[in-house]
Amino acid sequence: MSEHHTSLSWQRDGGPFERGNYRREHRLSFERGQQLRNSAAPGYGGEADATDPEELLLAAVSSCHxxxxxxxxANRSYTLDSYADDAVAILDKNADGKFAVTHVQLNPRTxxxxxRVPTAEEIVLLHERAHxxxxxxxxxxxxxxxxxQAD
Structure with a gap:
């Protein structure tokens, strides 16, 4: 078992705070000192040059995979030279009619x-086991x- 911590900080900074009109930008701080400027997605009134929660969820899934x-x-003595992924997350209504990230698609290229180079079939099996x-x-x-994806 392990425990992980983040801190979130948001300030109104004197701006308006009313329905549909408030600042969404906030700071995420991680336990080892990293910081990230985060906001709502641009379609929900957020800052286009900040990350958003949906992107962070997608990045977490892609990175973990x-x-x-x-x-x-490495455990099978395969030498992996590169790994890239252009991942996609779909925000849609779930079965309960609530907005949720309903689908994540990973498109890894290795x-x-x-x-010892794995066959295409072995690569698929490795990805299945990783998932x-x-x-x-x-x-x-x-x-x-x-x-x-084939490279």
């Missing part, structure tokens, strides 16, 4: 080298779809 995939490859063991994917109710 990659880190799990890297561990699986490049291997060395004497099954990803902490974040196991923590959300959204559908997470992994579509490995």
């Amino acid at each position: 990659m880190l799990t995939f890297l561990a699986l490859c 490049r291997f080298s060395g004497d 099954a063991n990803c902490f974040i994917a196991n923590s959300i109710r959204s559908t997470v779809e992994v579509r490995p």
Whole structure:
């Protein structure tokens, strides 16, 4: 078991605070000192040059899947040279009629080298195992779809 902490700070800074008219930008601070400027998505009145919660959720799923995939490859003595993912999250109404991230699509592209290179079928199996063991994917109710891409 491990415990993780973040801090969030928001200030009105003298601006208006009324229905549909308030500042959405806030600061996220992480336990090891990193900070991030966050806001609502631009479609919900947020700042276009800040991250938003939906992007952070998507980034967490994508990053967790990659880190799990890297561990699986290293444990099998595959030399992975590169990994890239252009992930997509869909915000839509769920079965209860509430807005939620209902679908996450990962599109990982990998490049291997060395004497032991996994086949295309083995790469798919590695991604399936990475998805099954990803902490974040196991923590959300959204559908997470992994579509490995040939490089």
